[in-house]
Amino acid sequence: MSDALITYHTRIDSYEALQAYADLYNLVEHRLYAQMLAGEKPENLKSQCLVKYGITARQFNAISMNLKGKISSAHALAKEHVKETKLRIKDCDRRIDREQDTFKRHNLRRRQHGLATKHKRLTEQPKSICFGTRKRFNAQFDSTVDHGEWLQDWKRSRSNQFYVIGSHDEVSGCQGCVATIESDGFLTLRLRIPNALISAYGKYVTI
Secondary structure (H helix, E strand, O other), rough: OOOOOOOOOOOOOOOOHHHHHHHHHHHHHHHHHHHHHOOHHHHHHHHHHHHHHHHHHHHHHHHHHHHHHHHHHHHHHHHHHHHHHHHHHHHHHHHHHHOHHHHHEEEEEHHHHHHHHHHHHHHHHHOOOOOOOHHHHHHHHHOOHHHHHHHHHHHHHOOOOOOOOOOOOHHHHHOOOOEEOOOOOOOEEEEEEEEEHHHHOOOEOOO
């Protein structure tokens, strides 16, 4: 029997609590990433983060695991960009050799130089993650964009999701978010709130 993927849609009544969760989650993720760039290992920062940010060990593990996945994806993507740039440089070489028109050869050489500069940057600079996407970040430089609106959108895009992981030895496979099938066939989700937010929203949010 093949695995089935089921998607559920619901109206969220606990938006404020979920957004607060996402804000805290992404704050920890961004700061953990900065420390990793400085040479720190996530496992050595775990105890410190639990106390400093008021999160559970499972929530820290979710942040760390998801962040490592993003870093791995960024490195893999960078390698593909390097390969693509190499191929484009070789293509320019071939076209320059065949081109008879002086002006067109000049433009091809300019393009080749730009690609060589890009290739050097891709191979020498550390691979980085732009939380919120580079496309949104670069949108601020568009003269037609209202900077206040851009900033609001940029901040929201950097804190618009969080990740919950489970384990086979936990209740329903995930103590962080337990799904229960009700008598009417609908699903109820019970989400464990970070310790730092319990005083404002309670220990659990039910969806």
